[in-house]
Amino acid sequence: MIPVMVLEVRTTEQGIALDLTGEWRALAYRQFDSALAAVNLAGARHVEIATARLAALDLTGAWRLREFVLQAQKMGAQVTFTGTPPDQMRLVDETLRPIEAGAVPAPHPVKTLRMELEELPVEAEVVTLTFIGRRAVTLWRDMSGALAFLGRVSVTAFGALPRPRRLRPISIARHVYDTGITAIPIVALIAFLISVIVAYMSAQQLRSFGAEIFVVDLVTIGVLRELGVLLTSIIVAGRSGSSFAAEIGSMKLNEEVDALQATGVDPFEALVLPRVLGLVIALPLLTIVADLVGLIGGAVLCASLLHMPLDQYVTRVSLAISPTTFWVGVIKAPVFAVLIGMAGTHRGMQVSGSSRELGRLTTVAVVQAIFLVILADAFFAVLFLEIGV
């Protein structure tokens, strides 16, 4: 093991003599650092350093020893080595001297590496106005970039329409499976739980008016018009929006997208369009599943909490809904699907440089997809009110 004793200090007529022993290696830094720091240099005119008994001296050790020598010289002591100074000292010296040669005069006689490091340009301080300006420009570029992306995808889609093979049906099928079929369990579970929560809350309130029967109306209209499609979209935005961004993003980092382009394959046609179209097919179907499970959840709760027989529940449901109720919900799904698919693929295509970008843009994709879905839902709410459905 490394001996703890690394330094012997003797007082001589002119000053002090140091005898270095043991292993001066990076991993034993603590020992020799504290030993050197403890040496009292006050009043010493001459410091003699013997290194013959050193078992090992690496660059970290040599650097620390050099620091000590510089410190001793600054305090007016003359430093000599018994025999020749170790090679490692010379190597550190040779590496550092070019920097120190360009040193500024006193009071900083020696330009340390740290000073050099501090001279390097650091990002300019960002004042509020610059900050606002930059954000505005970024936002503008972001929006025009998204619009350009939408245009590019549309052009690709319309260009592919006459030749359906270029729509890549197999690829689309894979994305319908990935984004749709595999999402059924989680979508069904959440739809069930949400309808139970809505039914339970409303039952508590309506009971005081003796109007428990309207629980059915609330659950049915709530789930079919809003909750079914909205919750499904939010889950899908989290699942598939992130997976689109991460998948395409890592392909970008791996230069796979460049390879596709070099082969003459349009990445929008091969990567973006199948994902968006797959989602446009999958999301309405998922919404129907969510609607169905939501209604079942309502039925279960009505039966257990309000002791409502199933046939009464079904009759009430058919009274509550109008012919458009179901379609008002489902019609929103393809629109949401386009928004989620665009956000995911767009952010994925923006990845460049490092894995840090990949993480950042995946997060942006999900947050943006959810935001866009809710924003679009608000537009639909106003629209449907105006046209009276």
Next chain:
Amino acid sequence: MIYPVLEVRGLVNRFGAQVVHDGLDMDVREDEVFGIVGGSGTGKSVLLRSVLGLQRPQAGTIRLEGHDITQLSGDALRAVKARYGVTFQQGALYSALTVLQNVQLPMVEYMEELSASARDELAMLKIRLVGLPADAARKYPAELSGGMIKRAALARALALDPRLLFLDEPTSGLDPISAAEFDELMLYLQRQLRLTVVMITHDLDSIFRTCNRVGVIVDHRMETDTLDRIVDHPNPWIQAYFHGERANIRLKVAHGT
């Protein structure tokens, strides 16, 4: 007893039915540059991963400075890992950190008592030592050229002043001039710091310039000899490797004929 720096005995690596190594032996002596050569898929990287303790072999012993790393785990293995430096083929710099932070990471992990300013200076010393300009310190890996990435990776490998250095394809992806510069840098550091270097490479120029001894992986084992003698080994793959068209020119240059 003096141990060889690295001693591998009877190494066996298997993935399912696929045998990668079957009784592979390897010795690396102090202060030498040892080249590992082999065709694609002969398990050079698997060998490296085994030796680094990243992957446990099915059988065999791997002694790093006398410690059998196949028997170690936890803190003991961690202590051994601090004694070697390694650079990976693509550099494997942490992309979220600057070059300076990359070099400091091993120091932060293993030298807790080091003050922040001492850490900055030591890291800058290593960055200068590998020939990087000072302004590279604050750059992120994505902003560096291929040659600079290799140098930065070398600086990180030297962060704890190891005596043993593993280099995985250090010159791949570099132009011949940068590759030659990297070889010279590696040789300079190897002599100055008295490093033992184990290098996986395909680069014939690099082998002839830097290696003292070469180990060739053939038939799941390793044939080891000095560079002068390995070129005359009767194994057909070794013959093809060292006496193919690409190699003959270099042999002539190396032998001055």
